[in-house]
Every structure is written in C-alpha cells, then in structure tokens.
Amino acid sequence: MSFKTFTTAMDEPTPTLQTGKVVPSSGVSSPSPTPDKSARLNAPTVIDINNVDFYYSASKALHGIHFPIKEKLVTAFIGPSGCGKSTLLRCLNRMNDLIDGARIGAGSIKISGVDIYDPSVDVIELRKRVGMVFQKSNPFPKTVYENVVYGLRLQGVRDKARLDETVERSLRGAALWEEVRDRLHTSALGLSGGQQQRLCIARAIAVEPEIILMDEPCSALDPIATVKVEELIHRLKQDYTIVIVTHNMQQAGRCSDVTAFFYMGRLIEIDATGKIFTNPSQKQTEDYISGRFG
C-alpha cells in the first residue's frame, strides 16, 4: 500500500520545499530546490527494500517494509523513538549482523540488484560501498590524517601520494579542509564536536562509497555545526545516494528529497518531502509532523 502511494505520488508534480507550511525557513540557509526535482524523483532505484520483516531474537522490529530508495537523492527516515528507522538503516549495510539474535525474517534488500543478505555476498565489500556516519561522532584516537585514510589502509593502499590526495579530496568534500589543513597530524580527538562529525563523513567518503547512511548525524551537534553538516549533505547528494535517520523534522524538511515516516516498525507513508510536510495522505503522519504525538 505504501509503495503504491509512493510511486503514484512520484508522478504528480510535487510541491517544492519553499511552499511548505510546516517547513520553517528559520534563517538557516535551506538548500534551494533544484528546478528538475520532480524529474529527479523518478531517478533509478538503488536500494530495493522488499517486504522486509526484521527480528531482534523473538521480537519483531520491522513489519513488511517495502519501498525503493532512489539514486542521488536524500531519503530521510522519520518517526518516534523505537519505530524501527535506525534498525532499517543498519540493515542496509548489515551492521545489525553484529547484534546477537538480530535477523531478517522475510523479504530481501537489494542494492543495485544484488540481494545483500545472500550468503555469497561479502559483507566487507558491501560496507565499502555503503558508508555510514553514526549518531555520536566516533573518530579513532589517531591523527586526523590517519582517520581519513583508515579505509584505504585497510585495503592495503600504501602509495603516499594517493593517500595525501585522498585526504585532501575527502576533507574538502566534507567541508573541513580549510579548518584542519594545518593540523592533519594532530589527534582527531582535539577537534570540536562538529568538526569530528565532518571528519567522520570525510572518513566515510574517502573509500568512495556509492551510498552513505547517516544515523542522526546532527543530534549531538550545536545549531551552527548542524547547519554545516546539512549544507554538506546537500552538496554530497550530487555524488552519493544518502539515507538519513533524523529525530529533527525541520532537518528532514530542510535537507531531504524523499521522507519516509515509520511508526511501530511499520512504514506509514513515504513521499516527496514537500508532500509529506504539507499534505500527508495518512492521518498518523500528519499527527506526528504537527507535533500531536511522538
């Protein structure tokens, strides 16, 4: 049902972010909507989530989740705590494998047509292509430089020139280069919270993934650092497909193209972000977005 809502909504002309009732323009440099937005919503599907049931041991955390994630768009997962949005996110690069008793009970998740839970899939390769940024910035207790090249070193890259080039490109990509270029070889733990989080993004893009998963990347940041990360997200979607979990609905409104609303382990509604925030088709979505619950 939700899948159908989504696809039909995609064909309709979608309201732009600026006309949104709920979306605040509170002085934050909200990304200007691209003119060909409705065309881009028809972008090819990268992640195909197909009737997924997910269990933590005996308790069912996700019920029949079914929707596609489109290429080079920002897809936001919103919903109250415990609704399963982070669980679903962590299914996409199989981070849930690390949790005892966590398993997909039914359905499949395909990335570029490959079922990522197929036994033949190398989870290491998967995680190289699907990068992740965590809620709490988690730089390694190493230098800024070593943090960025960590992924490359794992792959056995020793070429100094290539490592240097990657560091600069990734840090520029994460809008951090100007701030840390003089302290590349000092500990990353000396950076501010916002810088650390952008360093984690730089570290993720250094291995050139195709998809970046972000699990509440700004929840521990102050408003200014949040704006920087959001601007960064807006820039990154030129090159990457981004999936972001957020508790902050303004943030979903500001930086996503598509928003999926989850409640109690079910997908309630998914649609163009403008539509979700102005004219949601489900009552529950409207209640949540207007702050009546959650």
Place this chain on the structure above:
Amino acid sequence: MAATLSTATGTAPNSRPMDLTRKRRWRSVFSRGMDVVVGLVTLAALVPLVSVLYMVVSRGAGNFRWSMLWQLPPAAGMDGGGFGNALVGTLILVSIGTAVSVPGGVLTAIFLTEYSLGSKSARTIRFCAKILSGLPSILAGVFIFGVLVATTRTFSVLAGGLALGILMLPIIILATEEALLRVPRFLREASLALGANPTQTVLNVTLPAAGSTIITGVMLAVARAAGETAPIIFTALFTSYWIRSLHEPTASMAVLIYNFSNVPYDNMVNMAWTASFVLIVVVLVTNIVSHFVANRSK
C-alpha cells in the same frame, strides 16, 4: 506570562522565609561518624603497606653498594659480595614468563571479547582464568616440576620462566579482557562500517585503544612474578654462579632473599634486605618506563 516572570524578583507572597542554618540531625551526625570510620580504615590499610616499605628501605637502602649489582653472593660467613647473578636470573625468569604469558593471555582475551562474547566456551575459559588466578603459586611450581624438571632431570631457567608464565597468564587474561570491554562499541562499529574485517578492527582500533590499560595489567603480573619464591624453588632452584644457559638452575632475587634471610650471618641477612630493596626499585622502574612508553606511542 512573560511580564509575570520578568517581575518575579521579590519573595513570593505565600512562601515562608528560608531557614538555612545548620542543625544537629541524626543524619548529619551519622555522616560525620562515617567520615571518621572511612578515615580510620584507610589508615589501617596503609599501616602494613607503609611499614613494610619503611622496613625494606630503612634496612635495605643503607647497605646498598653499586658493586652488589655485579658481584656474586658471598660464601657463608664471608664479607662483601653481591647478588648480580640473582638480579640477572630474575630479569631472565620474568622475561621468559612475560614472553610466554603475554601473547597467550592477550590473544585469549581477544577471543573472549571480540569473537565469542557471551558464548559457552568464553564463559568456561573466563571461569578457568578466575580459578587459576587464585592458584597457590607453589602449585604452579609443582606442576612444572612434574612436567619439565622431573622429565629433563634438571632444574632450569626455562622451567622457572614457565612456572612464572602460568602464574601471570590468568592475571593478563582478566586484565586484558577488562581493558577490551571498556573500548566503546562505537569505535568498533566505525571500523567495521569502513569495510574492516574483525581482525583488522582488533589490530588497528581495539588493541591500540586498550593498550595502556593492558600494559597496566601486564605490569601487575610482572610485579607479582618478580616477587614469587615458591614456584622458583621447585623449578629454577638456586646457584651461586652466573647463569650460562637456559637449561641450568639459576639464582633469583626472591630465592636469594628467602635463603639469606634465615641464616645466622649478618652480612647475608643484610644483603637479603638490600636485595628486597633493589627488587622493589626494579619493579617500580619497569612500571614507570612501560607507562612512559605506552603513553608516548599514543
């Protein structure tokens, strides 16, 4: 609303004036009493520590001569001499013990925390390590005596080192496990999310993050091993000569102290005190150096 808040600086009409004077209540008397008890208990715990240290320093440091570090033990009733061979012996015994127990102990702890956390085998191994850490040290000596000394028909440095290794192993396993468990999960996740396999994650992230805590555990084990007497008597025995190979008996500080402390010759008794003093200093210096190295590498 805002107006009410901004003018609410005076006392609210209905509130009683606040009484903040100190009163003699039962709970404050009790609290003061507990402060005294805690202080006394701390003092009582310090008495043995300080008095032992005081005895060793006051009776050992005075007779210290640098030449003791490279001279052989004196014969009964003779003056002079030193404990050079015992110092070397202890250093070699502890080195062998460390070389045997650290790789095994650290790898076991890695297996327990990183590869099989909560599994049945992990629980069994942890249980064994805990039991082993309470093992009377003489049993480690008797065990190696049976396995190595009786079969090779000679007391040896190697056997002594192995006995110390057995004693150090559980301390290192438990300390390393504790250190690894304290490494936050998000660091491991960050590494895995970048495409690291579990082994790469352990080597590059978990072990370095736990490094200095692991070294503390290792130093604890080293300090204990350096002072062990019973297992050495059963394995490395004692000799008055310099060590020449790993397959011979050797002198060690602990056994020298034990031997010299119950003889009727003042020179030897005093030397036992000095040897105790030197042993404490050696352990202390090793401790400081290893922490310095661990913190510098960060």
